[in-house]
Amino acid sequence: xxxxxxxxxxxxxxxxxxxxxxxxxxxxxxxxxxxxxxxxxxxxxxxxxxxxxxxxxxxxxxxxxxxxxxxxxxxxxxxxxxxxxxxxxxxxxxxxxxxxxxxxxxxxxxxxxxxxxxxxxxxxxxxxxxxxxxxxxxxxxxxxxxxxxxxxxxxxxxxxxxxxxxxxxxxxxxxxxxxxxxxxxxxxxxxxxxxxxxxxxxxxxxxx
Numbered sequence: 001x002x003x004x005x006x007x008x009x010x011x012x013x014x015x016x017x018x019x020x021x022x023x024x025x026x027x028x029x030x031x032x033x034x035x036x037x038x039x040x041x042x043x044x045x046x047x048x049x050x051x052x053x054x055x056x057x058x059x060x061x062x063x064x065x066x067x068x069x070x071x072x073x074x075x076x077x078x079x080x081x082x083x084x085x086x087x088x089x090x091x092x093x094x095x096x097x098x099x100x101x102x103x104x105x106x107x108x109x110x111x112x113x114x115x116x117x118x119x120x121x122x123x124x125x126x127x128x129x130x131x132x133x134x135x136x137x138x139x140x141x142x143x144x145x146x147x148x149x150x151x152x153x154x155x156x157x158x159x160x161x162x163x164x165x166x167x168x169x170x171x172x173x174x175x176x177x178x179x180x181x182x183x184x185x186x187x188x189x190x191x192x193x194x195x196x197x198x199x200x201x202x203x204x205x206x207x208x
Contacts, residue, residue, distance in 0.1 A: 015053050018043050019067065022060040027106045031061060031113050065114045068107025072100045073136045080139075086147015087207045090166075093140070094199030097170070098192040101177075112171070112178040137167060144206075153206050166202055173198050 021043035026034045036057050040047045054060050079092040101108045132138070141163045147153030157165075177184060177191045184191060 011053075018045070018050060018053055019060070019063045023064055023067075023106070026061070026064060026110070031110065036060070061110065061114050064107070065111045068100075068104060068111050069136060071104055071107060072097070072111075073134070073139070075100055076136055076139060080143070085150050085152035086143050086145075087152035087203060089143050090140075090147070090153075090206075091199055091203055093143075094196050097199075098196050101174070101195060102192055108174070109178055112175050137163060140167065147206075157206075162206060166206070169202060170195070170198065 018039070022034075022039045025038045025042050028034075029038070034057075036050065037047060039057075039060060040050045043050065054063065075096040076093050079096045080089055081092075084092070141159045144153055144159040144162055148155045148159065153162075173194060177194060181191075184194070
């Protein structure tokens with residue numbers, strides 16, 4: 001391995017170490033209360049060094065959220081079965097989302113808080129990562145296309161638009177769960193039941 005490759009690997013490792021530190025601080029103190037100074041101290045770096053890797057607290061929050069999206073993406077793809085119809089695979093994705101909210105609560109909360117109040121504070125190049133070829137949303141679009149071909153999904157709405165409609169509706173319920181968890185507990189609802197039942201309702205609107 002040459003010097004440039006080694007330096008790039010070391011840079012990437014330092015970046016991951018900073019994200020690890022940010023997770024410990026943010027998950028412990030909360031995303032609003034935590035500070036960049038605390039993250040730098042946790043990472044055993046100066047604040048100036050940290051800013052060489054991340055421009056702002058929002059960039060750190062985004063990096064944590066993208067880790068969560070990677071986990072969600074893996075869970076969704078593990079649920080996919082080629083022999084299933086597109087509509088049935090979408091329902092299985094709902095079950096994967098339920099598992100994500102249950103087993104990775106901190107990442108789930110990170111994504112929801114970021115989407116609701118922080119996303120406008122990062123560069124457009126960062127936001128475009130949500131639409132990368134291997135992202136959950138693009139995979140969602142691919143499965144909707146498959147559903148149209150096998151006849152299980154309606155064909156009158158473009159798949160990209162349909163994916164965004166479903167995604168934003170799901171996000172709305174997830175944000176409610178995060179921000180109104182006390183109300184949900186008072187009503188005796190389980191968050192995972194709300195999400196799964198929402199997928200069932202949404203499926204009624206997209207199937208043929």
